[in-house]
Amino acid sequence: MELDEMEALRYADLLGFHQEEAAAKMGVSRATFGRILEQAHRKVAAALVEGKALEIKTEGGNMMVVPKRTFVCYDCGHSWQVPYGAPRPGCCPACSSRNLHRSPEERGGRGLGRMGWGRCRWSRQVSSQGSEEGKESK
Numbered sequence: 160m161e162l163d164e165m166e167a168l169r170y171a172d173l174l175g176f177h178q179e180e181a182a183a184k185m186g187v188s189r190a191t192f193g194r195i196l197e198q199a200h201r202k203v204a205a206a207l208v209e210g211k212a213l214e215i216k217t218e219g220g221n222m223m224v225v226p227k228r229t230f231v232c233y234d235c236g237h238s239w240q241v242p243y244g245a246p247r248p249g250c251c252p253a254c255s256s257r258n259l260h261r262s263p264e265e266r267g268g269r270g271l272g273r274m275g276w277g278r279c280r281w282s283r284q285v286s287s288q289g290s291e292e293g294k295e296s297k
Contacts, residue, residue, distance in 0.1 A: 171196050
């Protein structure tokens with residue numbers, strides 16, 4: 160597997176970016192990104208289904224190591240970086256608020272929670288089922 164295929168998998172499958180956004184980050188067209196991603200999916204599928212080893216080629220490409228995590232204060236909007244390995248900050252250095260989170264760009268995904276739905280959907284199902292059961296038993 161080539162580095163660009165690995166990067167395409169990371170953006171699309173791990174971080175959950177749409178193809179247009181991932182293509183822009185990689186500096187290729189959306190169509191090219193789609194072809195790279197398709198090749199990567201085929202190689203990963205063959206490795207899983209056929210029990211083949213997956214070799215990741217590291218020569219001929221540039222890898223970027225991100226040595227810091229970015230946090231954002233949701234109260235004042237201040238953002239700052241903390242080195243990996245350092246503890247999570249307890250409060251915002253600008254306003255001392257405790258309402259801080261990892262930068263959405265670093266978290267990836269769409270912020271919809273586990274399996275893309277979050278807890279709200281589960282809560283609605285449980286509460287609606289509970290209220291329906293209550294009506295049936297009366």
